Amino acid sequence: MKYxxxxxxxxxxxxxxxxxxxxxxxxxxxxxxxxxxxxITKKEVKVKKTNTTKKNEVEKPKQELNQTLxxxxxxxxxxxxxxxxxxxxxxxxxxxxxxKTERKKLLTYIHTLNLMFSNEKFDTFSKxxxxxxxxxxxxxxxxxxxxxxxxxxxxxxxxxxxxxxFWKLDKKWWNLNDIEHEILRKMDEPRIHxxxxxxxxSCPKLLNEAYTASNLEEQLIKVTxxxxxxxxxxxxxxxxxxxxxxxxxxxxxxxQNGSLVDFLxxxxxxxxxxxxxxxxxxxxxxxxx
Numbered sequence: 677m678k679y680x681x682x683x684x685x686x687x688x689x690x691x692x693x694x695x696x697x698x699x700x701x702x703x704x705x706x707x708x709x710x711x712x713x714x715x716i717t718k719k720e721v722k723v724k725k726t727n728t729t730k731k732n733e734v735e736k737p738k739q740e741l742n743q744t745l746x747x748x749x750x751x752x753x754x755x756x757x758x759x760x761x762x763x764x765x766x767x768x769x770x771x772x773x774x775x776k777t778e779r780k781k782l783l784t785y786i787h788t789l790n791l792m793f794s795n796e797k798f799d800t801f802s803k804x805x806x807x808x809x810x811x812x813x814x815x816x817x818x819x820x821x822x823x824x825x826x827x828x829x830x831x832x833x834x835x836x837x838x839x840x841x842f843w844k845l846d847k848k849w850w851n852l853n854d855i856e857h858e859i860l861r862k863m864d865e866p867r868i869h870x871x872x873x874x875x876x877x878s879c880p881k882l883l884n885e886a887y888t889a890s891n892l893e894e895q896l897i898k899v900t901x902x903x904x905x906x907x908x909x910x911x912x913x914x915x916x917x918x919x920x921x922x923x924x925x926x927x928x929x930x931x932q933n934g935s936l937v938d939f940l941x942x943x944x945x946x947x948x949x950x951x952x953x954x955x956x957x958x959x960x961x962x963x964x965x
Contacts, residue, residue: 760886764883770875855872883899917940917954920959937949
């Protein structure tokens with residue numbers, strides 16, 4: 677009997693030990709589900725971050741491009757202004773050698789002119805806006821014409837320089853003659869002849885800033901007075917005029933509101949007699965560098 681009790685006690689203890697191990701080895705369902713859920717959440721977050729990164733990688737170049745366009749295209753003549761300030765002296769001398777290193781920027785500017793001219797609202801622009809546009813276009817294209825052939829000693833070294841159609845605005849290929857004679861001269865503003873520059877020594881000095889509608893009147897007065905007071909271009913006294921051939925070639929343009937003397941008296945520091953004798957100087961076609 678004693679032995680039977682001991683055997684029964686031993687079996688009972690063994691059974692309890694097995695149950696404890698079974699309980700310890702039983703999967704903790706709640707904990708495992710929580711861990712799995714956390715894993716899914718972390719994975720989903722990681723995927724979202726990756727997608728956001730890819731989107732940013734696409735958007736960033738667009739933003740940078742837009743910033744570049746804003747910088748170079750607005751205001752429309754800003755890039756041209758920067759090029760002139762950098763490569764043209766206050767005396768109007770052009771450093772074509774250094775200008776040539778930035779010809780891509782010059783072509784970018786001419787492309788902005790194309791975009792502006794192609795805009796359906798161009799016809800609604802004011803006279804000042806159109807004058808500034810065409811004066812800048814003429815000067816930029818003249819610089820580009822020289823750079824296409826540089827080094828040269830004169831614009832006349834180029835065959836038919838004013839008839840070369842290198843520049844497209846909207847659907848038309850333009851040359852310098854078109855801009856000067858078909859556009860600018862028909863806008864009844866004779867002072868354009870002191871603003872557009874044909875890359876020559878006897879031409880007016882190239883202004884080292886872009887023409888703008890808001891500053892146009894002041895700029896035209898400045899270049900006209902500068903040209904008339906330059907003794908290498910004109911010699912003006914009360915009774916004697918030794919003038920640039922520009923006044924001979926475009927005489928009609930300066931007589932729209934009176935005589936040539938009437939026009940000159942508006943901008944000359946000398947009061948010229950209506951009976952002053954006129955003659956015209958030889959024109960130096962050497963490059964204005």
